[in-house]
Amino acid sequence: MLSFLAPLSISLAFLAGVRPPVTAARARIVATAPEQATEAKPAVKPAAADWLPLGKYRFSDDTVGSGAQPTEGDVVVLHYSVKFASGEELGSSRGRFPLTFALGKHDVEIFADALRGSFESGAEPMKIGGRRRVQVRWNQIPPLQRPNVPKDQEGEPLVVDLELVRVETGALAQLISVLPPGERRKTILRTLFALSFLPYLLPNDQRPPGFRFGDPVAIGEARIERQEAASSSLFLGGDGSSLDSLFP
Structure with missing residues (x-):
């Protein structure tokens, strides 16, 4: 019975602001607490x-x-x-x-x-x-x-x-x-830029597709065809008689 009342009395004393008596077990806990706190300290940075x-x-x-x-x-x-x-x-x-x-x-x-x-x-x-x-x-x-x-x-x-x-x-x-490292990127970019002009030194029919010049005559004829198609467009006011056959 007394062993049951001991924890209860300690709890009531704590709530009332009265410090419980220091037992031998409690003294051991208090004595070891600083040692545990010391072990938890973070590592010290190198000096x-x-x-x-x-x-x-x-x-x-x-x-x-x-x-x-x-x-x-x-x-x-x-x-x-x-x-x-x-x-x-x-x-x-x-x-x-x-x-x-x-x-x-x-x-x-x-x-x-x-x-x-x-x-x-x-x-x-x-x-x-x-x-x-x-x-x-x-x-x-x-x-x-x-x-x-x-x-x-x-x-x-x-x-x-x-x-x-x-x-x-x-x-x-x-x-x-x-x-050298400081000039390496600039030198490589300049070299690649200069090499990009080499295909233009080849005949037009031997150049890669992206480097060929177009035929001026063919380009002119295609431009005229596009202009004529635009002028004949119904939406631009062109002749719409060719559409009559669609509506009998």
Whole structure:
């Protein structure tokens, strides 16, 4: 009977504003509560000390690659994302075409330095499959790229997250090596535009259908026929006698 009344008395005391006596079991619960709350804390973000020197930049490796290490002259293929230090994304190649360039030949300083590493600072060169973040201060952003940064965020450092996908080989690598990344699209479009005029150098009867000039005489005769048909139209006031045979 007393064991049944004990929980009831504690509940009534709580509703009345009176603290129940601290039992041994309750003391154990109270003592372990702070420990459980401590375990539920979210993970702490990496501190600034985790960034290591990489020449004039700073870097942090998320994944160390296990593939081959590119050498000077190799055509590398990588994906990247550019973010502000606050985490807001400025641009990314992921979900689109990757960045490709010839290491040591094309002027892509930040990406090339990230791939090479730094002997002086002890930063190892990247290998295929590796993923590295590079911290770039505002004054280290290439002048041609600064207009792409919103005006209200000027001065904020950038974080370039890059992943080395593979080293390109074969004929495609030779083509990429000839065309720098910044001028590649413009050069290809100009070349395609110039090639579109080549069919006009062939005789008219050998050209593809979309490139042939029409016969001026045939075009003139067809135009006259259309004009005559329009002038004879009943709806435009033409002769309707030809329709009499339809109504006996």
